[in-house]
Each structure stands twice: as structure tokens, then as C-alpha cells.
Amino acid sequence: MMTTPNHPLLVDYLNRLREQAHSLPADQAAELVADIEEHLASALPRGGDHGEAEIRQVLDRLGTPVELVRAARRPGPEAGEEDAALGQPVPDRGRGYLEAGSIVLLVGALLVAIIWPLSIPMWIAGLAMLVLAKRWSVGQKVLGGLVLGAGMPLSLFALGSAAFLTMQTCETVTTSSSTGEVITQNCADPGLAWFNYLAIGLSVAYLGLLVWTILHLARAARRPF
Amino acid sequence: MLALLEDRERYGYDLVTQLSDAGLLASEGTIYPLLSRLRKDELARTTWQESTSGPPRRYYTLTDQGHRALAQFRLAWREFTRSVDEIVQGRES
Numbered sequence: 314m315m316t317t318p319n320h321p322l323l324v325d326y327l328n329r330l331r332e333q334a335h336s337l338p339a340d341q342a343a344e345l346v347a348d349i350e351e352h353l354a355s356a357l358p359r360g361g362d363h364g365e366a367e368i369r370q371v372l373d374r375l376g377t378p379v380e381l382v383r384a385a386r387r388p389g390p391e392a393g394e395e396d397a398a399l400g401q402p403v404p405d406r407g408r409g410y411l412e413a414g415s416i417v418l419l420v421g422a423l424l425v426a427i428i429w430p431l432s433i434p435m436w437i438a439g440l441a442m443l444v445l446a447k448r449w450s451v452g453q454k455v456l457g458g459l460v461l462g463a464g465m466p467l468s469l470f471a472l473g474s475a476a477f478l479t480m481q482t483c484e485t486v487t488t489s490s491s492t493g494e495v496i497t498q499n500c501a502d503p504g505l506a507w508f509n510y511l512a513i514g515l516s517v518a519y520l521g522l523l524v525w526t527i528l529h530l531a532r533a534a535r536r537p538f
Numbered sequence: 539m540l541a542l543l544e545d546r547e548r549y550g551y552d553l554v555t556q557l558s559d560a561g562l563l564a565s566e567g568t569i570y571p572l573l574s575r576l577r578k579d580e581l582a583r584t585t586w587q588e589s590t591s592g593p594p595r596r597y598y599t600l601t602d603q604g605h606r607a608l609a610q611f612r613l614a615w616r617e618f619t620r621s622v623d624e625i626v627q628g629r630e631s
Contacts, residue, residue: 341574348550348570351595355551374558376565385571 322368323353330378337385345385349375407447412534415442416461416527423464423523427472436465448534460526467519471512539572540600540608543582549595573598581607 330349334342356371357363375381418439422432443449443457489495542548542556550573554566563569576582581604584596600608 344574345570348574348596349567352551352554352567352570355549355595374565375567380565381567381571384568385574 320363320365320368322365322372323357326372326378330381333378333382334385337382341385345381349381409448409534411442411446412448412530415439415446415457416530418442419457419461419464420527423461423468426465426468429469432465432469436462446534448536449530450533453530453533456526457530460522464523471516475512539569539576540581540604540611543598543600543604544608547585547597547599549587549589549597551595553598576604580604
């Protein structure tokens, strides 16, 4: 069996180590403590039955609990620049619900934009979750706000203006051909033709940007660290 | 560390004493997180063995992957020391 360290100095050292190790994943913390207990048992085979000076020397050579936990936390045994983070828990990144909810609500608001009593609350809640999200950087939030957040108002505006223009200047004609039904719009103003192409081009470009943004944000949100 | 494990298995405290005596360790305890990382990266594996004096010990040995990593590191290290030697000692032409 493992020699139980019973000298007050050893007990105190191991307690401080356990306390510091709380910031590590549980299995890593348990392993570190077990390794150090084994080291102490090897270095001081008679448990606490050693002079205080000898025990102090062994502990000095071992390093402080803070140093050991720091070494366990990062890739490489050297201590250095991360001191500020020591003794503090790992930054809280949440569980990703805010991020997922924000994307779903903003895209949902875009899809049901025309049902404004539903889409407007969804849009506001989605934006709020975007701001509160913990897994995205400020830049990613700005991107999400601009691209995803713009979706619902843009969609409302597009639908609104299309309906308005159609009512004002166009008549819709449905013709049958070999490939099926074709809906054409005969518009009084010839300038509207290029306006339509522009609108379609912009919509396609926006959809591309939207999909890219969703993928980018989803990937960033999936990373736990 | 990998080089120390190349020929035979060793337990943690044994490794620590070796490296410490060579003057390569600032604080001995930092070796243990490194050892557990080697294990996690599957460069080393461990077995528990009873010791004649005291508690059972965790022994470390290199895996095949560990041997390959060591061989690669040796190459890189040789080139690195050659470059540094050239600079530090000056080129004798």
C-alpha cells in the first residue's frame, strides 16, 4: 500500500496541490495527485519519519503546487507566460446552447419574416443570444449580427417592395409550355427588368454569404475551448 | 525523456532523479504532467509493478510510436545542434 504521508508539511502540500488541481479535468487532477504521492513515497520512504529539513528539501525540489498544475495545463514542462490565468478556473465557454439558439432563431426569423408578430420577437431574441454568446469572438458576433441579423429585415423589405412594385406596375402572366408552367411578369416600366436581375443576383450572393457565415459560426461554437 | 525510456522501462521517480542529477530539471514535479502527456499521446505506456521497497510503482515504456518519435527527434536535434554550433563557435575556414 501507499505510504500515507503524515507529516504536517506533506499533508499541507498535498492539500494545496488538490486545491490547485481543481482547475484541471478531474482525471488529470487525480493522476497528478497520485503521481506526486508516489514521488513523495519514493523520495521519503519512511513517510513523515524524516527531519523537517529533509522534507522541505524534497518539496522544494518538487516545485510548488501552482507550478505543477501550470505544467499539467499546457503543452510543455516550462513555466512562463500564463501566470495570470493561474488559480482561476478555466474561462466559462458555456455549453453552446446560446450559440445554437441564436443561429436557429435568426434563420427562423428570416424564413417566417412575413409573419411579423412571430418573426420580430424571434429576431430580437436571436440577437440577444448572439450578444450573450460565450463561444464567439467580438468579430464573429459582428459578422453574425450583420449577416444573420440583417436577414429578417432584408427579407421583409424585399417582400414588401416586391409586392408594392408588382401591384403598381406589373401583371403576372402564367403560360404553359413543354417544360411546365412559366410565370412571367409583364412590367410597365422597362427599367424594372434590370432591377429584377440585380435583386436576384443580390439575393443569391446574400444566400451564399449566409450559408458561409452559419457554417463558420457553427464550427467556432462547436469547439469547447 | 524518450531517450531515457529507450532501453528499459523506468518508474517516475527514477526518471526524475536521472534528469535532476543531469541538471535538466528546474522543478522535479513538472516531469509528471509531461509523463502523463506522453501516455495520452501514446508515445509511452505504463504498467504497475510491485516494488521490493514500498508501494507499487507505475513503470513507463516506449510504444512503437514513441520509438519513431524519438528517431525523428534525434535527426532534428542533430541538425539543430549543428547549426547552433556553427554560429556559436564561428566557422573555422
